[in-house]
Amino acid sequence: MFANIFVIGLLNGCVYALLAAGFSLLFSVARIVNLAYTAYWMIAAYIYLGMTLLGLPSWLAAAVSIILTIAMSLVFQRLLDPVKGNPMSVMILTLAIGVILQKSVSFVQDSVQGVYFQIVPSLIKGSTHILGVAVTYQYLLSLFVVLVILAALGMFLTKTRFGIAIRATSQDKQVAGLVGINEKAVANIVTGIAVGVAAIAGVVVSPLYVLEPWMWLQHLLVLMAVVIFGGLGSLKGSMIAAFIIAFIEAGVVFLLPSVGFLRSAIVMFIMIVVLLVRPRGLFGAMVEEH
Amino acid sequence: MRIGNITDYLKKEIFPVPTRVMAFVGLAALVAFPLIMDQPHILRLMIMIFIFSIFAASWDLISAYTGQVVLGHALFFGVSAYTCAMLNTHFNMSPVMTIPIGAVVAVAAGLIAGFPALRLKGIYLGLTTMAMPVVLVAVIEYMRSYTGGEQGIIGIEQLATSRVHFYYIALLLMVVSIAVLMKITRSKIGLIFQAIRDDEIAARASGVNTTYYKLLSFSLSGLFAGLAGGLYAHFMRVIGPSVFEFSFSFEPIIWTIFGGGASIVGPVIGVFILLPVVEMLHVHLGDNATLIYYLILVIVVVFAPGGVLRLINRYTEKVCPECMTVNAFPRRQCRVCSAKLSAVNGE
Amino acid sequence: MSFLQVKGLTKRFGGITAVNDVSFSVRRNEIVGLIGPNGAGKSTLVQMLMRAQNPDSGKIYFHGEDITRLNNWQAVHRGIAGSFQCTRPFRRLPVIANVMVPCTVRRTGKKEVKTSTQIQAIEIMKKVGIPHLAKTLAAKLSQGDLKRLEIARALATCPDLMILDEPFGGLNPGEIEMLSQLIKDLRAGGCSDSPLDSGGLSMIIIEHKLSELMKIVDRVVVLCFGEIIAEGTPAEVTQNEKVIEAYIGKEGI
Numbered sequence: 001m002f003a004n005i006f007v008i009g010l011l012n013g014c015v016y017a018l019l020a021a022g023f024s025l026l027f028s029v030a031r032i033v034n035l036a037y038t039a040y041w042m043i044a045a046y047i048y049l050g051m052t053l054l055g056l057p058s059w060l061a062a063a064v065s066i067i068l069t070i071a072m073s074l075v076f077q078r079l080l081d082p083v084k085g086n087p088m089s090v091m092i093l094t095l096a097i098g099v100i101l102q103k104s105v106s107f108v109q110d111s112v113q114g115v116y117f118q119i120v121p122s123l124i125k126g127s128t129h130i131l132g133v134a135v136t137y138q139y140l141l142s143l144f145v146v147l148v149i150l151a152a153l154g155m156f157l158t159k160t161r162f163g164i165a166i167r168a169t170s171q172d173k174q175v176a177g178l179v180g181i182n183e184k185a186v187a188n189i190v191t192g193i194a195v196g197v198a199a200i201a202g203v204v205v206s207p208l209y210v211l212e213p214w215m216w217l218q219h220l221l222v223l224m225a226v227v228i229f230g231g232l233g234s235l236k237g238s239m240i241a242a243f244i245i246a247f248i249e250a251g252v253v254f255l256l257p258s259v260g261f262l263r264s265a266i267v268m269f270i271m272i273v274v275l276l277v278r279p280r281g282l283f284g285a286m287v288e289e290h
Numbered sequence: 291m292r293i294g295n296i297t298d299y300l301k302k303e304i305f306p307v308p309t310r311v312m313a314f315v316g317l318a319a320l321v322a323f324p325l326i327m328d329q330p331h332i333l334r335l336m337i338m339i340f341i342f343s344i345f346a347a348s349w350d351l352i353s354a355y356t357g358q359v360v361l362g363h364a365l366f367f368g369v370s371a372y373t374c375a376m377l378n379t380h381f382n383m384s385p386v387m388t389i390p391i392g393a394v395v396a397v398a399a400g401l402i403a404g405f406p407a408l409r410l411k412g413i414y415l416g417l418t419t420m421a422m423p424v425v426l427v428a429v430i431e432y433m434r435s436y437t438g439g440e441q442g443i444i445g446i447e448q449l450a451t452s453r454v455h456f457y458y459i460a461l462l463l464m465v466v467s468i469a470v471l472m473k474i475t476r477s478k479i480g481l482i483f484q485a486i487r488d489d490e491i492a493a494r495a496s497g498v499n500t501t502y503y504k505l506l507s508f509s510l511s512g513l514f515a516g517l518a519g520g521l522y523a524h525f526m527r528v529i530g531p532s533v534f535e536f537s538f539s540f541e542p543i544i545w546t547i548f549g550g551g552a553s554i555v556g557p558v559i560g561v562f563i564l565l566p567v568v569e570m571l572h573v574h575l576g577d578n579a580t581l582i583y584y585l586i587l588v589i590v591v592v593f594a595p596g597g598v599l600r601l602i603n604r605y606t607e608k609v610c611p612e613c614m615t616v617n618a619f620p621r622r623q624c625r626v627c628s629a630k631l632s633a634v635n636g637e
Numbered sequence: 638m639s640f641l642q643v644k645g646l647t648k649r650f651g652g653i654t655a656v657n658d659v660s661f662s663v664r665r666n667e668i669v670g671l672i673g674p675n676g677a678g679k680s681t682l683v684q685m686l687m688r689a690q691n692p693d694s695g696k697i698y699f700h701g702e703d704i705t706r707l708n709n710w711q712a713v714h715r716g717i718a719g720s721f722q723c724t725r726p727f728r729r730l731p732v733i734a735n736v737m738v739p740c741t742v743r744r745t746g747k748k749e750v751k752t753s754t755q756i757q758a759i760e761i762m763k764k765v766g767i768p769h770l771a772k773t774l775a776a777k778l779s780q781g782d783l784k785r786l787e788i789a790r791a792l793a794t795c796p797d798l799m800i801l802d803e804p805f806g807g808l809n810p811g812e813i814e815m816l817s818q819l820i821k822d823l824r825a826g827g828c829s830d831s832p833l834d835s836g837g838l839s840m841i842i843i844e845h846k847l848s849e850l851m852k853i854v855d856r857v858v859v860l861c862f863g864e865i866i867a868e869g870t871p872a873e874v875t876q877n878e879k880v881i882e883a884y885i886g887k888e889g890i
């Protein structure tokens with residue numbers, strides 16, 4: 001029981017943390033809430049699936065998927081330029097982009113008859129037992145890859161020159177401009193990295209789930225909950241919030257199976273309460289307005 | 291004398307302004323419409339347009355006017371629809387009773403949703419309001435025996451015996467609601483709402499009791515969204531948890547952004563254009579309609595960021611720089627103060 | 638009963654003590670200059686008086702009433718109005734609407750004449766010298782006009798005590814001259830329908846342009862590292878050694 005909660009909570013926590021990291025990165029530099037973010041995750045999984053169905057080897061399919069997804073996101077990014085000043089329009093646009101991606105997938109699915117589009121083949125087969133719980137190798141691989149990317153992202157942002165430049169841009173646009181950081185280039189690269197992270201997650205984690213084109217909306221809500229729960233823009237906060245939420249979800253599902261369908265609602269309820277007590281999330285800057 | 295007043299008003303305030311003429315003619319056409327066209331599915335579409343116009347305008351009030359980011363507007367709509375459905379099916383209450391009660395319950399929901407708004411702003415408030423319908427759906431599914439769970443509630447009584455009858459009721463309620471909302475937004479209350487939207491701290495420093503006005507805005511928005519929800523329940527005669535879905539919360543935002551926010555008329559225009567477009571797309575394209583619909587949306591938001599209303603205004607009217615009177619586009623001189631009007635239309 | 642009295646006001650931001658145990662008072666119809674180097678805590682202090690920020694400890698009395706726990710808007714209704722150092726206009730509203738906002742919610746004074754808020758707003762804009770901008774969107778104003786809009790908006794609340802945070806910032810010499818005259822007039826006449834019997838108006842003015850400031854104030858309070866280091870008439874303060882020391886390397890007095 002608790003081992004189950006641990007195994008599921010750990011994986012979901014890692015995935016949420018990864019997505020939250022990408023999302024926060026996107027937010028901190030571009031200052032926009034990109035609702036299409038989880039749709040990139042979904043589209044990457046589908047492109048990967050499509051490529052393997054076409055007979056490409058897994059590694060090539062993965063590479064094609066990640067590159068295509070990033071390219072797509074950079075094109076869509078252009079669309080946002082004219083409405084940058086209006087957050088509501090940006091939200092509607094990014095949401096529309098997400099729906100367009102979803103419906104495009106449905107469209108392809110419907111036009112290709114006789115192919116079962118929900119189960120993504122594992123990169124490696126087989127399973128083992130840990131703490132008495134059956135664990136597939138795919139699960140271990142996913143966990144490993146997600147952890148590696150998380151660590152790499154952290155190192156990149158804190159240790160490399162470019163990572164530090166990104167954080168400088170996110171903290172103060174004008175100063176960043178003064179010391180010669182090209183804001184546009186940084187924004188593009190950050191979008192690439194953030195979407196790339198989502199795409200990798202899509203490719204390695206999707207074999208563990210049943211895939212549905214509309215699932216990005218549900219993930220979006222959880223992701224938003226994680227990011228805002230942790231404090232928008234706080235990487236540390238969203239990491240912690242990711243695991244809290246993942247373990248709450250897993251706990252509800254395994255400990256209270258009769259109300260398992262309520263798990264998102266319970267997470268949402270807890271989040272509303274937390275936000276009321278701490279309006280900027282757990283670790284958001286509590287700067288008083290002046 | 292009274293008639294004289296009215297014709298005078300028409301001559302002075304309606305006929306010189308193209309958009310007002312359009313609205314006037316449009317309204318007349320809507321009144322006459324069922325006499326010419328009685329196909330049930332067209333009337334059904336028109337009734338939906340009326341109901342959703344109220345719904346969209348109520349979002350415009352809370353978000354575009356007052357600046358409170360509400361991403362779960364379906365909450366108010368759905369709460370009222372469910373209230374009406376339950377009162378009607380369990381207690382046999384007539385729609386004449388249930389719709390006002392539903393609207394009042396929606397006001398209460400507005401106050402509850404407004405409570406977080408006293409502390410939260412922007413995207414934080416947006417997510418909280420977006421989460422509320424999710425929580426409510428869980429409650430509905432949990433209390434199956436009263437709410438019908440996933441199946442929803444069926445057999446709700448029709449508000450009117452015939453569709454044409456319903457058409458006129460919905461039209462009347464829409465016109466009244468839009469008129470009231472326009473009156474509110476052009477009053478002192480509307481001014482304060484906009485001040486809160488632009489800078490809440492400055493509003494407080496100007497002596498505005500922001501707590502009161504924010505809750506007022508939430509209640510008013512809840513009231514009209516609730517009215518729409520009640521009409522919807524008694525028109526559809528069946529409702530389910532789908533009224534709380536994301537898409538239901540996002541539709542009023544889409545209509546408003548498309549039509550032009552902070553204008554009350556904008557969202558109405560949005561509904562009048564987009565609903566028939568969606569219907570047509572569905573007839574011709576089936577499931578792929580949504581794809582095209584969102585593509586159109588992207589194009590409009592990117593190329594006409596101010597919405598359709600601003601686009602129309604731009605090519606039909608000029609505002610006098612001296613006295614703010616609205617003039618028809620071809621005029622060179624203001625019709626009231628005779629000031630010179632510039633050739634190009636500056637926003 | 639004093640007009641405004643501040644006792645032991647303290648405010649910390651994390652490790653920094655922005656305002657440290659500050660006590661002073663303002664008399665009716667008096668103009669007090671609040672000066673001090675950058676980061677001295679001037680803005681923080683007046684924000685607490687305006688009730689836009691909460692002190693960690695200390696008390697604020699206005700007309701003898703303890704207003705330490707009031708809201709910003711409640712303080713406005715008691716008669717304290719202020720402008721912000723960084724101007725905060727209602728960007729998407731025209732200037733006249735900006736000024737109308739306080740008019741629509743202001744407390745009704747004894748001498749209140751029943752005039753429409755629009756006329757009241759135009760009156761105030763005339764006083765401040767921006768009637769020609771009535772229809773302009775606030776977002777399109779220049780820095781100098783924004784400063785005057787802030788003052789107009791504060792004035793529109795009909796205050797007994799008006800707090801101006803760097804009103805001369807971004808203004809050219811001609812405009813400063815005009816504004817100085819306005820401040821003197823206001824102190825003499827007050828807001829036309831203020832409930833205050835004397836008719837005059839008290840002010841606290843923060844300003845770095847000391848030569849201009851000294852011409853209009855009755856008394857100066859000098860703040861440094863959150864503490865009051867000197868207090869007195871302009872002549873006294875400019876002679877004070879501590880003050881000169883605090884300003885060394887800054888502007889000459």
Ligand SMILES: Nc1ncnc2c1ncn2[C@@H]1O[C@H](COP(=O)(O)OP(=O)(O)OP(=O)(O)O)[C@@H](O)[C@H]1O
Pocket residue numbers: 287288289290650653654655673674675676677678679680681682722
């Ligand atoms: N919201 C805040 N959070 C953290 N620190 C703050 C905040 N507001 C002010 N401070 C700090 O408090 C100190 C006093 O700031 P304040 O703005 O009151 O100074 P000031 O005297 O008005 O300076 P200036 O002349 O530059 O306007 C400064 O060190 C500032 O960094």
Ligand SMILES: [Mg+2]
Pocket residue numbers: 679680681722802
């Ligand atoms: Mg300051």
